[in-house]
Amino acid sequence: MSLVSRFESYISKDLGVAKDDTFLLAISGGRDSMLMAHLFMHLGYQCVIAHCNFLLREDESDRDEKLVRNYAEEHGVPCYVNRFETESYALQEGISIQMAARDLRYSWFKELKEELDLSWICVAQHLNDHIETFFVNLTRGTGLTGLRGILRKRNDLLRPLLFLTAEEVTYYVKKNNIPFRDDQSNFSTKYVRNKVRLEIVPRFKEVVNDFEYVMEGNIAHIQESYELLQSFIVPIRESIFVEKTFGYEIKRERLQQYKDNLPLIYELFKPFGFSKEVLSDMQKNWEGDVGKIYQSAEYSLLRDRQFFFLQRLMIDKDEKFLILNEKNTSWSFGSFLFSLSCSDNLQIERENGVVQIDGDRLVFPLELRYWREGDYFYPLGMRGRQKLSDFFIHQKVDRFTKERIPILVNSNGEIIWVVNYRLDNRYKITESTKKVIKLVCK
Template sequence: MELIYRFENYLKETLAIDSKSKILLAVSGGKDSMLMSSLFLQLGYDCVIAHCNFMLRGEASELDEELVLGFAKKHGVPCFVKRFDTTVYAENCGISIQMAARDLRYAWFEELRIREDADWIAIGQHRDDHIETMLLNLTRGTGLQGLQGILPKRGHVIRPLLFLAANEIAEVASNKNIIYRDDQSNFSTKYARNKIRLEIIPKFRELAPNFDEIATENISHFQETYQLLQSFIEPIRSTIFFEENGLIRIDRLLLNKHIDHTALLFELFKPYGFSKQVLEDLQKSWGGESGRLFQSLNFELLLDRNNLWLRPLDVHHEDSFWTLVENSDTFEFGNKHFEQRIDTDVGLKIMNGSAQIDYDKLIFPLVLRFWKEGDYFFPLGMSGRKKLSDFFIQNKVNLYEKKNVPILINGNGDIIWVVNYRLDNRYRITESTKKVFTLVCK
């Protein structure tokens, strides 16, 4: 069957892409993405082209950009080019150049997809990339999930050439006189992926001439097995993990019956990137004191009395603040909605999530911020001064909750209100109060 029909069939049958979809083509200038773009245009899809210039290869990077711009102009397709200072980004983030380039391009592709109202981002990866990814993940210890290789469709990203081998693409590109440029860094074995492509896979092919077909079939089995596993894991996770106020609460009592099953525990926490070693530390700490913290690359887990609390790292910066002026109305801070008003009705009104404050004692602007070590106030209904840290312990407020409690500060530095917990006794309304400042937190 001619390639164009195989390509069209893969779009419809495997990827379920409608012929009226708008496609953002990620085009590097290599043979894979140039062939993919030609096929989409031949089928009459509405397309835009995106090209990343990572400024890593000097003149070669400029020539790649020039080639893509020329191709887009020839076919009358809108083309967008983004230049990245990839080296600086990698150094600032402490990651490899390859990982930096990946992060930068996918973030920009999604931004551009939304801006251009495209339905899909098409990436020109092929079957050989698929196999290489599986083998590379095998060396990284990513488990069954990593052995799935490259998924044909994930979110808004599609890989419409996964059914094609690299040698087929090279042959078609030659026969159709498709102009492209080779990235010379693809031939350097200093990169792990290239080493697998140029040295490891050829050895497998010596052992089994049909290695590519065998590997592809095994990857398919891995994908099916992983999907089957998730069909068991998801119902368990949904009965134990609960979203609450931007955090995920994990019921310790419900998790207790699974805590000794390391493999199951690993799968339950897999979406949050916790390693097996970290989860084994959690198991060892299970019967100990609360307050232990466990971290993955992007998440933090708190072992509390009755629950585990899971949150993304850097939910908010501890130095975040909001300035309140007298004529403010409504605003947002710390994932909470606030409303404020001033009135002369000095009658005490008990309402959840609100504080009534003696207006004449306020020094504007007021400030909302989060708890800091050393904070203290004079809690309403209690005698004397108390450290906020002690107040939180007495009220069984865990570490995560404590870090997310907004604190209302007067212009003189006094704490006025520990939001949704306790008003400071010095700022309560009294018989001599003439005006009331009311702040409501929802």
């Protein structure tokens, strides 16, 4: 079977694309991406070309860009180029150059796909990339997830060359006289992936001549095992993890039947990034103190009396605030949407999420923020002042929820409204109120 026939069969049968689908081709100028462009052009699919110039190799980067532009022009294909300040971005985010380049290109590809209303993003990783990813992940420590290598299809991302080896890519590029440029950094063994490609895989090929295809079969078995495991795990997670506005609520008695099975607990919490060490600690302290918190890089898990509360970590609440002036009539804050209107209607509206404030007592600008230690107010319907921390306890507000409750503060520092919970008594409307500020929160 010819390469074109193999390619067409792979993208239609294995990847499930339709003839009238549209494609964003990520073309670097290397031999693999140029072969991918050649195949799409040959079959007449509707495509655009996207090229990233990361400005990392001076004139070499510019020559890559020129090659891609010329190829697109010769074939009458729209070409989009983005020049990134990659080193500055990596320094700003505190990440490696490789990770910065990856973040920048995939973010831009998604934006461009949406802007142009395309069906798919295509990247030209081949079978050897698939195998290298397996070994790189293996050296870093991983489970079934990392040992799956590169997925041929994920959401709107396709890898149409994953059925070809690196040797085949080189052969077909030369056979069809397809122009390309090699990135010389790919030949440096200072990078782990290059070391795997240039030193480790060749040693395996000395033992097994068709090593790539043996590994392709092995990884396929791992992918099947992963999918089988998920077919058991996902229904359990969906039945126990109840989605709430703050995150998830997990009833302890529902989870208790699995608490002695650490591998299963680990799989249930894997999407939230919890390590086995943390979950083992939770397992050992199952009957421990109420209020204990377990954390992953992005989530917190609070142990309450009857529930575990799982939520995404917030940024420092002291840094999260919004300043409002008199012209603000609608705004968002966290997961809340607010609207403001003025009137002289003194009739009280008793609806959830609605509060009426004596407008003459407001001093702009107002501040919307989260609670802080030492905060106090004068709750409507109660005598005297009360600390917010005590108010939350009396209202049986759990620790996670109170971290996300907006607090409306007057310019003089007084709390006006604990949003959706209680108005401060000093700001209620009275018979002498002339201006009513109505706030609606959803």
